[in-house]
Amino acid sequence: MGRSRGMAPFVGTTSRGGGMAQSDPLYQRIASDLRDQIRTGAIKAGDRLPTEVELREQYDVSRNTVRLALGVLQNEGMISSTQGKGTVVREQVMLTYHAAWAESRDRHASDQTDAFYAEMRDQGRKGEYRDFEMRIKPATPELAARLHVDEGDSLVSRAISRFVDGQPFSLQDSYYPMDISQECGLLTPHDVPGGVIRALAAKGHTEIGYVDELTTRMPRPDEARKLGLSQGTPVLVYVRTTYSDKRPLRLTLTIFAGDRNRVVYELGDLTAYAENGGAS
Numbered sequence: 001m002g003r004s005r006g007m008a009p010f011v012g013t014t015s016r017g018g019g020m021a022q023s024d025p026l027y028q029r030i031a032s033d034l035r036d037q038i039r040t041g042a043i044k045a046g047d048r049l050p051t052e053v054e055l056r057e058q059y060d061v062s063r064n065t066v067r068l069a070l071g072v073l074q075n076e077g078m079i080s081s082t083q084g085k086g087t088v089v090r091e092q093v094m095l096t097y098h099a100a101w102a103e104s105r106d107r108h109a110s111d112q113t114d115a116f117y118a119e120m121r122d123q124g125r126k127g128e129y130r131d132f133e134m135r136i137k138p139a140t141p142e143l144a145a146r147l148h149v150d151e152g153d154s155l156v157s158r159a160i161s162r163f164v165d166g167q168p169f170s171l172q173d174s175y176y177p178m179d180i181s182q183e184c185g186l187l188t189p190h191d192v193p194g195g196v197i198r199a200l201a202a203k204g205h206t207e208i209g210y211v212d213e214l215t216t217r218m219p220r221p222d223e224a225r226k227l228g229l230s231q232g233t234p235v236l237v238y239v240r241t242t243y244s245d246k247r248p249l250r251l252t253l254t255i256f257a258g259d260r261n262r263v264v265y266e267l268g269d270l271t272a273y274a275e276n277g278g279a280s
Contacts, residue, residue: 027068045091075232077259100265128163146241147248156181171255213239227257234258
């Protein structure tokens with residue numbers, strides 16, 4: 001497989017400075033005004049927006065213009081509409097996944113916790129696993145290439161949904177070669193005591209390296225449903241393949257909700273970074 005050495009540009013949060021360009025379509029100017037009110041706290045998370053009739057009167061526009069404006073904010077994940085409850089401002093919670101040292105945290109975690117729980121605890125949040133599934137699946141061409149097995153070989157899939165403060169934030173599915181799964185006791189329909197990484201290491205399969213792949217795309221219907229995504233919200237697809245000194249050990253596919261997660265890598269000598277508090 002070839003390697004891509006290019007670097008995609010960073011896309012951060014942009015601001016219109018509270019102003020509305022007169023050249024913009026009317027519905028975009030209304031969306032910008034409401035967006036600014038949400039970002040400044042004039043309209044808070046959990047607040048209900050004015051009704052369509054009230055917005056039509058407030059901005060002196062047509063029903064279709066109001067609906068287009070609300071559609072923009074809904075696609076951005078800022079609001080949600082529920083039958084009988086109206087349109088409500090969503091809480092904008094951004095979680096951080098520290099990719100570079102997550103594996104180390106898993107190796108040194110106590111029997112009662114793991115890297116995900118520790119990460120959420122450090123951010124003042126409560127992490128929770130739900131909907132665990134263990135299945136045997138045939139290796140697709142992509143999985144076979146990364147795990148160095150033959151296409152169609154049996155792999156053990158261990159999938160879980162991750163929740164934070166009761167809300168879905170990511171879906172994770174890890175794939176293991178069958179021989180490693182049998183040797184390390186992964187063919188079980190429940191959590192492995194102490195975590196899978198230490199179960200692998202106990203049998204001599206210590207993870208010493210990994211390759212990460214990050215892409216974005218629109219969610220599949222089941223992903224949008226499980227993650228509670230608003231229309232137009234993308235997902236971040238994070239693939240990590242781990243290696244011992246002899247072979248690939250596992251491939252972990254994580255689907256992050258694009259509107260509430262960021263992946264951070266901390267590499268090299270970061271003494272000055274740590275002294276200033278690191279990633280917030």
